[in-house]
Amino acid sequence: MSVESKDILIGVGLRHVHFTDVLTQPQQVDFVEVHSENFFGEGGAALSVLNQVREKYPISLHSTSMGLGSEQDIPLHYLNRLSKLAQSIDPFLMSEHACFTWGQQQGQLIHSGDLLPIIHTNTSLDRMCEQVDKVQEILGRQLIIENVSAYIKFDQSYLSEAEFLAELSRRTDSKILLDINNIAVNSINFEDGNIKQSVNDYINILPINSVAQIHLAGCTTALPGELVVDDHARPVSDHVWQGYEQALQRFGKIPTLIEWDNDLPEWSVLISEADKARHIARTVFNKNLLNQTMINKSVLTKEL
Amino acid sequence: MNQQQLLALIWNDDPTSFIKEREESGFDVRGINIYRRNLLANAQRALSITFPTISQLLDSDVNEILVQEFLKKYPPNKGDWAQWGDEFSRFIATNQIAHEYAYLPDCAELDWHIHKALNGQDQTLDYTSLALLASAEPEDISIVLNNNVALIRTTSPISEIFDAHHHPEEKQREQAMEQAKIALNIEPKKHVVMIFRPEFQPKVTTLTDSEAEFMFCLKARKSLAESLDAVSHYDDFSFDKWLVKAIEQNLILHFKENSL
Known part of the structure; x- marks a missing residue:
């Protein structure tokens, strides 16, 4: 499914508790995003609901288990399930994270059940390029790859995550999913916590046409001396909204998603977060339009 | 440190060797502990969803030690928590808890089959x-x-x-x-x-x-x-x-x- 719009597309993450709301209430967002693995069943009510949602909204499939940066190969059973789901749902976007998830324990394949950070070097970049190429070939679709929140740092990394993703995108023809909150979490945990600066540094490394989606989320504030955990359990913070404006100014009208995965609020709260994103986007683009008009007028005046 | 070593550190359930390995890795203990807590919480949540009767019988949550032992013995390998738990009934049968509550393994098996049927292929009579x-x-x-x-x-x-x-x-x-x-x-x-x-x-x-x-x-x-x-x-x-x-x-x- 392809979705075209002159306006910016704003969506929300859809979880089970909101199934009734999304099906019974009038369309309030432009798309919904679901976690692919939640629909890996062969059938049943959840898949049936997803098919009904699909009639009403474009769907973005967001995977959380693929582990594109794993040294271990992604098992075919996983890719086959994902491919089957993609064929039946025909999402307009498909995304994953720049992390690793697969490994071995006592000779047995294991899945980490979490988005584990990777070292950012040319070797790990080669490995991820290989996996992304393979997955895109199997799926027959372009992947959008997301920056992650990390809770440990690797001394061996000599590329920044932004440089890593920019190069990955260039070499594999994949796109980037820019998660502003993940930049904010890493900024607080590993940098000086100047989120505006961290977002600015990050986005300026990414080529203008490389970003295909933006994620916005909120998380619980850490206790003093503790690291922030990206729990997706709060409204989007002011810092993240500000980072969103910066990203829109650089990348333009990029489809944007509000993520909320824990302590889920009422559907109406999610919608109001989406409305806020739309308002910010319109303000940014109206301002840009106004600036452009003023520049054009001044050029005309000079020429006259 | 390679990915295998990081995984081993996160999955390590022996407090003594964990401290030693963590120190050798040089990673911030707070970060490693976040991954360790996430793993346990995700596993616990997955088992509570897949085995709702067991969860209720064990007082609303599947006991942390039980989860930790099950994780170690039967780690997830499908990339989907919902597909994890096939061996849970057999695992419980060998656990001390089954000596006290002999019906638990069969309750777990019932939960597992219901969970599988819930997500099973939609089939009707020809x-x-x-x-x-x-x-x-x-x-x-x-x-x-x-x-x-x-x-x-x-x-x-x-x-x-x-x-x-x-x-x-x-x-x-x-x-x-x-x-x-x-x-x-x-x-x-x-x-x-x-x-x-x-x-x-x-x-x-x-x-x-x-x-x-x-x-x-x-x-x-x-x-x-x-x-x-x-x-x-x-x-x-x-x-x-x-x-x-x-x-x-x-x-x-x-x-x-x-x-x-």
């Missing part, structure tokens, strides 16, 4: 295949069951325990709880519990001995004639009545001619 009953001999016919049908042999009142926790009506839950308590205080009796999925919601029922034997024959892909022979010594089995009920319960996928 009505055209019913015509075989008129055109072929019973020895040439097999009944292929719906994939969402499962049978559990047990001596525990697992169907009553399940209803006591999940029946939508409170009165039925109370009644089921009373029946379960009575059954747990008398001599255990072997019986068979069936899981089936008429539409989207899986159901649980206790089968009569004759129904159970007939269903096990069908599961073993025996011919209709052999299956009927196996229950011929029961007075209470009627194929006609079974068939009507089986269609209502969506037990049958299709009738198949054996020679084909």
